[in-house]
Amino acid sequence: MIELKDVSKIVTSGSEQLTILDTLNLNVPSGQFLSVVGPSGSGKSTLLGLIAGLDAPSAGSVIIDGEDLTALDEDRLARLRGDKIGFVFQFFHLIPSLTAYENVLVPMELAEAPRPAEKAHRLLDEVGLSDRKHHYPSQLSGGEQQRVAIARALANDPAILLADEPTGNLDSANGRHIIDLLVDVHRKRKTTIVLATHDAALAARGNVILTLRGGQVDSLREISGDKETRAKPRVTASSPS
Secondary structure, three states, rough: OOEEEEEEEEEOOOOOEEEEEEEEEEEEEEOOOEEEEEOOOOOHHHHHHHHOOOOOOOEEEEEEEEEEEHHOOHHHHHHHHHHHEEOOOOOOOOOOOOOOOHHHHHHHHEEEEEEEHHHHHHHHHOOOOOOOOOOOOOHHHHHHHHHHHHHHHHHOOOOEEEEEEOOOOOHHHHHHHHHHHHHHHHHOOOEEEEEOOOOOHHHHOEEEEEEOOOEEEEEEEEEOOOOOEEEOOOEEOOOOO
C-alpha cells in the first residue's frame, strides 16, 4: 500500500544543507496502523508530507498503491490524493467561514461524489457531532474541531489516513477521544493509518511503532494488545547502517 524506496529529504537553511530524512526505506501493507515517533526534528512530519504527496523527496521514490508519486504531474497527484489519502493535521485547518457540515461536504462536492449531503451528516454522526453540525469552527472546542477534521478526512473513503500530531493541540481527555476515534476507524473500515506523535502512550494504540532519530530508523516494534512482542512486524523499514 505504502512504499518508500531510498527516500531522502534535504533542505537548504542559509548556506547549509540539512538532511531531514536519510535514505529511508519503508513498506506499510494495506490495513496496518503504523505509529511514527521520535524527537522534534526527527523527520516525522516530513515523512507524512512525502507519503501524502504534499512534498517531494530529494531522492528516491514514494509509491502509493503501485503508483510512484514522483512520476505524477500535479493534476494526477491531486486526483490520487483525493481518491486514496485523507490527512488530519495538528491545527485542524478547517475553513472558518463554513460550518462543520459544510467543511465535511466540500471534498465530496469537489469529487462529485453521489449523495454528498447525506454522507456528510452520517460522518458527523459517526464522530459524535450530530448536534453541532451547523456550528462554525470558532464555536467548537479544539476536540470538536479535530473530530470535524477526521470526518472531513474520511469524506471520500480513503484507503490511507495520515494523522500528524492530531492530539498535539488538545488536552489529555480530548486527545484520548481522538485516538479512540482513529482506532475505531481502523477497526471498522480497515483503513491504513500512519500516525505521527510524540506521545508514547498514544503510539502504543497502533499495531507497529517506528521510531525515527536524525532522519533514520532507530527501531521498529510490533504491538500486540497492550504489550510489545518480538514477532516480525508486517511493516518493514530500514536506513543506512
